[in-house]
Amino acid sequence: MDPEDLQRLVTLKMPYGKYKDRLIADLPxxxxxxxxxxxxxxxxxxxxxxxxxxxxxxxxxxxxxPLRDKRG
Incomplete structure (x- = not known):
């Protein structure tokens, strides 16, 4: 696993589908x-x-x- 992947979970959004534009960390x-x-x-x-x-x-x-808190 790339250590940066955890940060990506709280910054990148789902690019398509029912949950488009929702952060990957917030997907159900x-x-x-x-x-x-x-x-x-x-x-x-x-x-x-x-x-x-x-x-x-x-x-x-x-x-x-903590990663979410770092984002501001």
Whole structure:
């Protein structure tokens, strides 16, 4: 994992779909689970969605709070 990926979760937005323009860190768990079942997209977006799914699945969303606070 690229250490910068955690920061990307709280800065990059979903580029398409029902949750377009929502921060990846704010995507609902059921949406992330759907990607896990159906397949994550290729590239950086897929890697970030998979990471966010793991964070959500393991109930670790609180780990992103300090990164959100850093953003202002």
């Amino acid at each position: 768990g059921h949406y992330l689970a759907w990607f896990a079942r159906e397949g994550f997209p290729a590239g950086q977006l897929g890697r970030l969605l998979a990471l966010m799914h793991e964070i959500d699945h393991n109930n670790l969303r609180e780990l992103l709070t």
